[in-house]
Amino acid sequence: ERYRALGVDCINGRARITSPYSVEVDGRTLTTRSIIVATGGSPFVPPIEGIEKTGYLTSDTVWQVRELPKRLVVLGGGPIGSELSQAFARLGSQVTQVEMLPRILMREDPEVTALVSEQFKTDGINVLTAHQARRCELNDGQKVLVCDSGGEEVRLEFDELLVAVGRKSVTDSCGLEELGIDTTAAGTVKVNEYMQTKFPNIFACGDVAGPYQFTHVAAHQAWYATVNALLGGLWRVRADYSVIPWATFTDPEVARVGLNEQEAKEQNIPHEITTFPLADLDRAIAESETRGLVKVLTRPGKDRILGATIVGEHAGDLITEFVTAMRNGLGLNKVLGTIHIYPTLAEANKFAAGNWKRAHTSARTLRWIKRYLSWQRG
Structure with missing residues (x-):
């Protein structure tokens, strides 16, 4: 109903691509300039005996x-x-x-x-x-x-x-194999940076295209696929996967963006780790939700964020600040300099940035401040 209200002609039925420019839906043939494959994924069931x-x-x-x-x-x-x-x-x-x-x-x-x-x-x-x-x-x-x-x-x-x-991606019974559209080793439809298959007018997005099987990534890809399918003759836009967040909705929630510690070690990426425990956060204490932490990876000696993990109440919401920071090239100094409402869970991000700042304030600077304050006291 929502799509029909937007002017989309919605047809219910089993679809099959019959050529680069035609789709058959329950015996009815539709012709088109562009096709977007968004057949999604289905649970993988291992071949366990019995x-x-x-x-x-x-x-x-x-x-x-x-x-x-x-x-x-x-x-x-x-x-x-x-x-x-x-x-x-x-x-x-x-x-x-x-x-x-x-x-x-x-x-x-x-x-x-x-x-x-x-x-x-x-x-x-x-x-x-x-x-x-x-x-x-x-x-x-x-x-x-x-x-x-x-x-x-x-x-x-x-x-x-x-x-x-x-x-696993749903790629069978929709005509892809007959057209010779390539798939990856993971079974997803092979697409380029513009979400195009081997046929430049056939696009794929979401779980069927991978590599990230998240609803929010599917929506992200769908925008690129749709714009390129409709306006590819004027200009094309490359899908951007530089900053991909996700969350696991257990209690406590687990949310992450970018690298975590074990990935940084596996990839031999130099990094520093800063943490802040939610047990020190007033709002978490007030709500008896002190399980968890904020953990941030940065470049050694720099405030550039390589990744962040949050464990705790509403972690999936709190991670957005780090997603925005990474997407726009903002470091922990900018997070620290941003006013956060008290008392909120979001303050945990600022306090994590504060821990990083304290660890990177030089001893020389601290000695100078100490001498200056001593001089003021006379």
């Missing part, structure tokens, strides 16, 4: 559940698996989260994962890391997930199994 017999849920089908599962096993320790594990635990399910890697939220720094894991323990979630799912069994109506952990077999009984190990 999983079809026991049945499983995904992040797409879990919303159809009408009865709370007593025992829920969540396969996957990434953002989606972690969010849904905590949600069902707080609704009253007995939740076991299974992750093959050494810790959940593996892309984040260890202390970030530790804060979330500690809360999961409080919520009663049984987090099993370094556990590899091997097979599912159905015996006399009893469902079991069999895992391997250090060479030992671990059997987990469940009422429902939620698979959350990632998503």
